[in-house]
Amino acid sequence: MFLNIGKGLLIFFSSVLILGCSRNTITGRSQLSLVPESEVQAMAITQYKSFLTSNKVVPLTNKDAEMVQRVGKRIANAIQKYYTEHGQPNALKDYHWEFNLVESKEVNAWCMPGGKVVVYTGILPITQNETALAIVLGHEITHAVAGHGRERMSQQLLAQGIQLAGNVALSNNDQAVNLFNQVYAPTAQVGVLLPNSRKQEYEADHYGLIFAAMAGYDPREAIPFWKRMEALGGAKPPVFLSDHPADADRIKKLEALMPEALTYYKPANN
Template sequence: YYRNQPNSVDLSSYKWEFNLVDNAQVNAWCMPGGKVVVYTGLLPVTKNEAALAVVLGHEITHAIAQHGNERMSQAAIAQGIGVAGNVFTSGNAKANQLFNGVFAPGAQVGVLLPNSRKQELEADRFGLIFTAMAGYNPQEAIPFWQRMAAAGDGQKPPQLLSSHPADETRIAQLQKYMPEALKYYKPVR
């Protein structure tokens, strides 16, 4: 399945490593190259193997879609533009102050955060398919993300200022992606 996707990368160089870290934080993450970390604080929210498979599928997608590399490239470009802007406005303190007051937040809100949210939704989509291909019911993603929303106790920033989509957006997109994922679901039990 993955090899047939546009821009797929060769997975033979990935050294997959899965780690459970004793930490109360409700989180998981993946580094480029395939090192996945799940914090024990996430386990009560997952509640079952299928929800954990949803998490792992999501994190694996971040690695194989090279989201970390994309974020580093975007940040480097933004930093380069910032340096150029500072050089260009260095002779005029007001212009420099205006540039710095507008550029950094503008780049963050206008480019970096929206791209991060897009990557999160891509990880959700392909993560559902990988979950299904592994024999776990991808439909468990919906109640899992509902539990994640409840675990946040409303403490999340507005979507515009967040690297992750709003809970409602994420759940709506998962429902949209579900028919595609279910095509690959063959229970193994």
């Protein structure tokens, strides 16, 4: 009997893995996808609005806020161009980009599904220039467009045996909402953030460099930026580093990716 139960569970989980996987149109990697993108984007809009109303948004009259807008739009346009050139012009049709600079000492930045982006003022002394900010936004936005958060949610849903009814909104499922908050902790003020996998981090570095380069920013700025981030480490590293480990291995990988990224680089006429 136990053997039959074991076989049943194996068949069930195998079916979930087969039916719940989709191939990312850009990276080509097969990802577990049990969470509808439309539902995740709807939750993101709600959380993003809530976050902005409860935090101090820097007005666009501020030069740094204007810079965040400018860099973000250039990265978004580059991503759309990349998708179009790879035969996926409608891949991001439901993205409605928003870029906001928020007053906070935290060294952090993030992008939610649907293109909802926040940069904290605390990271600007580390980026030091517009190009390094483009490196950060290219990396963070890649996590969103590559569906990394949705993938992490799906993995946790499977691991915890949480079932979602096909037509029930995620926002009506307390367990799903909790997982969403764990994945997108900066907006929900949750203390624990589900970490990106090494594979996801590599993809964010890889395509983030390409997107920054296509937007007219020199991808080589990634090396000194991550070295500055690495220097901030210690007993209590910034939130940005807790989810995005900056170490010698990462810098070596960035250096290895640089020749490809540079093939996309054409300095913009500012």
